[in-house]
Amino acid sequence: MTRKQWNLENILPHVATHLPLAALFGMEIVAADPRHSRVRLVGNEHIRRPGGSIAGPVLFAMADVATYALTLALRHEETAVTSSLLMNFLRPAFAPPLIAEAVPLRAGKSLLTYDIRIWSEADGPDRLIAQATATWVAAPGTAWS
Amino acid sequence: MTRKQWNLENILPHVATHLPLAALFGMEIVAADPRHSRVRLVGNEHIRRPGGSIAGPVLFAMADVATYALTLALRHEETAVTSSLLMNFLRPAFAPPLIAEAVPLRAGKSLLTYDIRIWSEADGPDRLIAQATATWVAAPGTAWS
């Protein structure tokens, strides 16, 4: 029996099922391969604070969805979990669409460490809204290779 | 003109207006004074992943609401913002109600640093689900004293 191959086509329905906040907040995954993943937030009425800025937990959810997709693309397993995430909030975000891009800093046997950057499509990645690093860990007993 | 006094009674409607995710995820603030704040998550259909565990961004939102309430209680200002938050995910959370408690590590002139711990009411704080540290910064021009 062959192991399931993960690419964008089958990551999309998997995320739709397992991360319902992605749909709740109006996100879509636009890229996912072993080198990077990218999430686009169009947004809706749930994501804004009065005054119009996008709430911190929504940015956190973008990083969560992006690293989940990247983990599937890298390790072909559904059994990893986030062990920590640090987010630096650099500027308020007023204008979606927003882009979150995750890249691996190291993909090791038991730990995966990612860098995540969030910017607005209008301003581009030279004017970051947030940056994060996250660590994912294989569930006990998982065999990564 | 006297400065607005913040206590639990007027923090509650303020958070309801400014942090709509609190209601979306089914949270309530149950304590807020300069020494600590406490948020209780009863939860609803938005907060779970398939399998039943509570999504990471929901835990992040609990920390966000708790530190927002604590900042109001400490500084009587609405102009501070989160500059960074690190969350350590220690155990999966299956059984709400959950409690998030925030306490100040230091309340300085320009920075406020908090420790936040999340546990389930059933298990209590000796069996943590998540722990976080967060830094809030006064908006430029704000005079804390």
Add this chain to the structure above:
Amino acid sequence: MTRKQWNLENILPHVATHLPLAALFGMEIVAADPRHSRVRLVGNEHIRRPGGSIAGPVLFAMADVATYALTLALRHEETAVTSSLLMNFLRPAFAPPLIAEAVPLRAGKSLLTYDIRIWSEADGPDRLIAQATATWVAAPGTAWS
């Protein structure tokens, strides 16, 4: 063959051999059991900046030594390594002796997560100089149980 038992008596020479910075900076381990560890910094000419404050990397080294001792006390293994450490610098430190205390937030099968707090003996733990969280990971192939 019985597994080596780690207690303060045999942790001390082990740290002296494996963490030479402990001696270089003038630290001693004063407690190490599965519930907590404590490091005391008397200090010497290497640890100060001009003006007299103790350098950030010295505080980081205190957290490193304290979590190393706690990992030995908890897991009886020399094969774990630090995977991440976040330190919040809360106040300048001018007056050694300083104390660093580490406690486990969670001691899991593959990850150990610690809270570390640093204060001066003169002021006590209600006036923190720094706080950190650190994650240690078992080396691949290690069997913790």
Add this chain to the structure above:
Amino acid sequence: MTRKQWNLENILPHVATHLPLAALFGMEIVAADPRHSRVRLVGNEHIRRPGGSIAGPVLFAMADVATYALTLALRHEETAVTSSLLMNFLRPAFAPPLIAEAVPLRAGKSLLTYDIRIWSEADGPDRLIAQATATWVAAPGTAWS
């Protein structure tokens, strides 16, 4: 009276005076301008653990020196301090010289947030030893502009 201009030429003696650990551990600053700074560690007998790997606090000290130099290059002030630093340890480091490079993620009015990456000269930046993010804050009363 004109404000002191900071460039590599006068940052070097300043760091030598204010960060004595740079010399203790065998580091030199090889670049410092508003876009990046770079520190090179040749190393000496203080920096190694038995077995030969370079101690975590030494990597932390490299990040400290690099961000200090970058802060001087960006803000022409000696009054900023580190408020937090998260370091992810990605691989053991056995072979100096090591390079630490710091770049600004955001240089704001009261906060400076940096990304720092450490690699060995032999392997290059595609094989990172450590990555960190650090936040520096202006001392109260400082006027950055």
